[in-house]
Amino acid sequence: MKHLVLCVLLGSFGAAANAAAPLALTHATVIDGSGAAAMADRTVVIRGERIESVFASGSRPLPQDARVEDLRGRYLIPGLIDAHVHLTGAESGMAGYRPLLQALLRGGVTSVRDMAGDDRLLGYLALRANTDAFASPDIVYAALMSGPSFFAEDPRAQAASVGMPLGLAPWMQAISGTTDIALAVAAARGTGATGVKLYANLPAALLRQVAAEAHRQGLRVWTHATVFPARPSDAVAAGADTISHSPYLVWEAASPVPADYRVRAHGDFRHVAPDAAPIIALLKAMKARGTILDATLVVFRREAQHHPNQVGAGIMPWGYAVTRLAHREGVLIDAGSDSAGLPSDATGPELRALPLVHEEMALLVKHCGFSPIAAIEAATRIGAMAIGHGGDRGTITAGKLADLVVLTADPSRNIGNTRRIAFVIKHGRIYGVRDR
Ligand SMILES: [Zn+2]
Structure with missing residues (x-):
């Protein structure tokens, strides 16, 4: 040795x-x-x-x-890929990121996709990580876009763009009907992000416009399932490469779609059957377009266990059932933790714990009809496709x-x-x- x-x-x-x-x-x-x-x-x-x-x-x-x-x-x-993390804000100081990233790598995670945060810090971390200057998974990251009201409403967006006027940071941009979309996408690209994350408060027509321009400029399009008033199927039709959060697909069947994204975790899981006609039609469209489902089950499970009032009743059985149906329909599904990648307590990420992507794979097997081989594929080949690196990683x-x-x-x-x-x-x- x-x-x-x-x-x-x-x-x-x-x-x-x-x-x-x-x-x-x-x-x-x-x-x-x-x-x-x-x-x-x-x-x-x-x-x-x-x-x-x-x-x-x-x-x-x-x-x-x-x-x-x-x-x-x-x-x-293959090295595991956590296709949905949020690194920035996980640590209170710069010194904390190095042990966090090292714990992820030692826990088997060789790539992560950060799905919105402070791109000033992400750019710095990605430079170090992706050139092996320190032990870390490779980092790819998103620049977020939302309707203007989002930035006044969401403290996370404010924290991630502190020092910049709300909605004007190139990685936290407010988009409306009067926005110069080409310029906005170019600004997003200038952060070093390789995808735009479309998060909230965007009508379907604007979503389509942004997605087309992002693709034209070589960026990936990663959307939340609750970009209200756009529905999940609007995101799929706009050509989204990935769509996040299985339980939020429930909104496809809502009539009308809510105006406020903040109700997103409170879908009508009791009355909308996971195999209702609009949901199945959505899954078939995702299969046809190659839209990857970024299921992120583990974050909802933790939320349902620890903060049941923060999510709709029945969210977990519904989320598992729709993920199982998606898998059966042939929709590609990645493995993402929607966290800093590790379990955390009040003091922050638990550096001695194993990365949550292992738990996400186990949930796919236990609740969603995946074989272990298929769960590994979700966290490797499909994850590589989700982060835009399918040609370069994800298989041996x-x-x-x-x-x-x-x-x-x-x-x-x-x-x-x-x-x-x-x-x-x-x-x-x-x-x-x-x-x-
Ligand atoms: Zn997230």
Whole structure:
């Protein structure tokens, strides 16, 4: 093991790590994230930050200078992707972010998508994270847009743009019928965000206009399900790439849609059947358009347990049922925690706990009809698509980034085994060896 520890020590010099000898992970059982069954006795060769080849052990010679790590009895999955986090505000000072991000990485999370926060801080963290300057998942992030009334109403938006006039920060923009949409999208893009998050108080026509312009400028379109007065189906029709929060799909059947987004968690879960005709039509449209459902079950479960008055009665059975139906209809579903990525208490994120994406996968299996393999796919291949990096990560495939998690027990038999982490590899670099 000495050579691996050395690698970790050298790991602070990016160029040195990339020039290092290839790493051969041999005799592993591979669950590649594509949805395929586990494959026994595979070898994965990593060169620099990428996967060079994947093959049946012994069927090809290893590169002569390879460092070999025998993974007999171990399981390899792609690095996990939490497709819905909110990092900024999770810590009271800058010093807190580094241990938080390190805990996420050591817990198997190699990429996160931040779905709205202070992009000044996110830009700084992403620069450090994505160049391996410190131990962290890669970070992609959104710039938020909402109708003007939102910014006066929502303290979170105010905190995330403190120091800027309300609704005018490029990452917290108020959009109305008089907005120069092309300029607004360009400003969003200038923050380093790779997607716009459309959150609240936008009519369907404006939603369509913003989505088209964002796509034209190469940004992804990530919408909340409650952009009221736009319905979830308006977001799908506008070409949204992802739509967040399974339980909020209930509003598709509301008549009329409420004017105020703040009632969003209080849908009529008692009277709208998850398989009501408008909901099924919505799911079929999502399947047809390739709109990814960002289910975020774990956040509602915690809310229903700890603050039942904050959510509508029956929210969890409804959210599980609609997610199960979506999965059955063939809608792509990612895994997101809608949190800082870790459980938290009054003092902030619990750095010793495992990331919540593990719990999200377990809920998909326990309540939504996912096989463990499908739940892993949600947190890897589909997550990569959701964050706009489907070509580059999310499966164990030659040419993709070497973002991997080594497990000591079989997650295809028991999804709880994704928590049994031996070590993590991001961009070809090993993290967590000393914990073994
Ligand atoms: Zn969120």
